[in-house]
Amino acid sequence: MSETFTKGMARNIYLGGGVFFFLVFLALTYHTETTFAARTNESEMSEAVVRGKLVWEQNNCIGCHSLLGEGAYFAPELGNVFDRRGGEENFDSFLHAWMKMQPLGVSGRRQMPQFNLSDRELDDLAAFLRWTSKIDTNDWPPNKEG
Ligand code: HEC
CATH class of the missing domain: 1.20.5 (Single alpha-helices involved in coiled-coils or other helix-helix interfaces)
Structure with a gap:
């Protein structure tokens, strides 16, 4: 050979x-x-989810946050914030309270601005973040706090 x-x-x-x-x-x-x-659970993409995505875009949340890894790494990942902060039971009320109490003004901690969103916009944002958390990402991110 x-x-x-x-x-x-x-x-x-x-x-x-x-x-x-x-x-x-x-x-x-x-x-x-x-x-x-x-x-992506496309069938669960309600009107509220679509409106919530618009609120997300118009307020440039991605300018500081990442969503499923895409975006800026200044503030926490929000693809799984639904599971991290209350889930089905409490996420809606968490988001309303959180958005209304900004900026926290705690020194030494990164600040998030006040966006003055209406209750309806916050409901839509919550629906969008809930929907995002249900996307099958092969369990990424591996850590709920990530
Ligand atoms: C200027 C940067 C900035 C922008 C823009 C911004 N955020 Fe934030 N966000 C932060 C920071 C910094 C934190 C962490 C604050 C802390 O822990 O005190 C935060 C935290 C959060 C949290 C809590 C996360 C957790 O794990 O508890 C949520 C929910 C949130 N932001 C939603 C939003 C939404 C929705 C928008 C768009 C309407 C947005 N943020 C736009 C900076 C930003």
Whole structure:
């Protein structure tokens, strides 16, 4: 058997590898596209959730916070704040109280501004953050405080 690595062999590895990984890429893309609706609970995306996302965007919450890892790392991740701060029982009241008491004015602690949002806007924000917390992220972030 020849010990030489020929140009032909190199070409076959290059082309074969290219085709193989392209097929893997297509299969993973297909898998993502077909499971997206279930993983994001698309059917639970109510009017309130959509309005809440608008409130989130118009007030640039992402300018300080991250949501599922995307955004700024100045303030806590909010993708799981629903689970961290009260869940089904108490998250709504937590969010209302929290938003109204800003800025806390505790020295040495990072401050969050007062946004003067209405109760309706806060209900919508709570619905948006609740919906976000239900997205199947393969258990990311691993830590509830993260
Ligand atoms: C200027 C930066 C900034 C912006 C903009 C901002 N926040 Fe914050 N937010 C903070 C900081 C800093 C904290 C942590 C404060 C603390 O622990 O005292 C915080 C904390 C929070 C918490 C509590 C998190 C927890 O784990 O208890 C919630 C909920 C929250 N913000 C929601 C929002 C929402 C909703 C918006 C948009 C309307 C927003 N924030 C915009 C800086 C910001």
